[in-house]
Amino acid sequence: MTPNGTSMEISQTVEDYLKAIFEESNPPTLASTTAIAERMGVTLASVTSMLKKLAAKTPALVDYRKHHGAKLTPEGTLLALKIIRRHRLLELFLHDVLAFEWDEVHEEADRLEHVISDAFVQRIAIALDDPDWDPHGHPIPSVDLEMPQENTIQLYDLKSGENGVVRWVSDRDPSLLRHLTELGIALGTRLEVRSFSSLDENHTVRLLETGEEVVLGAGITRQIGIQKLD
Numbered sequence: 001m002t003p004n005g006t007s008m009e010i011s012q013t014v015e016d017y018l019k020a021i022f023e024e025s026n027p028p029t030l031a032s033t034t035a036i037a038e039r040m041g042v043t044l045a046s047v048t049s050m051l052k053k054l055a056a057k058t059p060a061l062v063d064y065r066k067h068h069g070a071k072l073t074p075e076g077t078l079l080a081l082k083i084i085r086r087h088r089l090l091e092l093f094l095h096d097v098l099a100f101e102w103d104e105v106h107e108e109a110d111r112l113e114h115v116i117s118d119a120f121v122q123r124i125a126i127a128l129d130d131p132d133w134d135p136h137g138h139p140i141p142s143v144d145l146e147m148p149q150e151n152t153i154q155l156y157d158l159k160s161g162e163n164g165v166v167r168w169v170s171d172r173d174p175s176l177l178r179h180l181t182e183l184g185i186a187l188g189t190r191l192e193v194r195s196f197s198s199l200d201e202n203h204t205v206r207l208l209e210t211g212e213e214v215v216l217g218a219g220i221t222r223q224i225g226i227q228k229l230d
């Protein structure tokens with residue numbers, strides 16, 4: 001048995017790959033080798049060699065298509081959901097109980113998720129009353145590894161005159177999270193798109209609570225998830 005309670009020998013690197021493939025694939029689109037390499041901070045050659053290894057395991061954890069990318073098999077998906085549950089529960093625990101800021105929890109959770117026991121994960125879930133969302137608004141898979149669903153679009157796709165509420169923010173770049181905090185943008189912030197410039201892909205957005213207007217580039221608006229309001 002590994003510390004994760006799985007019968008298969010799964011290394012920390014494999015766990016990180018499964019998580020990356022899960023997060024980079026958008027069924028039916030495969031996770032591209034390039035996107036996985038960028039997310040993992042490794043070369044294309046290492047990704048290709050790892051994808052081949054994961055595809056050769058019994059049972060196979062990924063379905064690898066040369067030149068196209070990879071997707072998780074049902075077994076790979078369950079392992080990915082399990083590690084994502086750990087990661088997001090840890091983030092919420094660090095944030096809600098230990099008072100870490102939302103830009104600090106991702107890195108801590110990335111380390112801790114590989115070493116805590118299943119019992120520890122379950123205690124966190126109980127202590128937090130089986131939560132559905134992490135501090136960045138991402139869904140936390142349930143104990144049965146079901147993912148809560150919510151209909152959101154990228155802020156980038158919200159059109160001029162449309163209103164929405166911020167439901168998730170990418171947790172990969174702490175400086176983005178700090179920047180949003182400075183601008184007054186958090187989960188639950190309601191906003192209206194005033195204008196969009198196709199020249200530089202900037203959105204001018206009015207924050208409905210304060211009336212303040214901010215200009216956000218595509219590098220930011222693609223990292224924010226919005227639930228449209230009528």
Ligand SMILES: [Zn+2]
Binds near residue numbers: 087091105109171
């Ligand atoms: Zn995270």
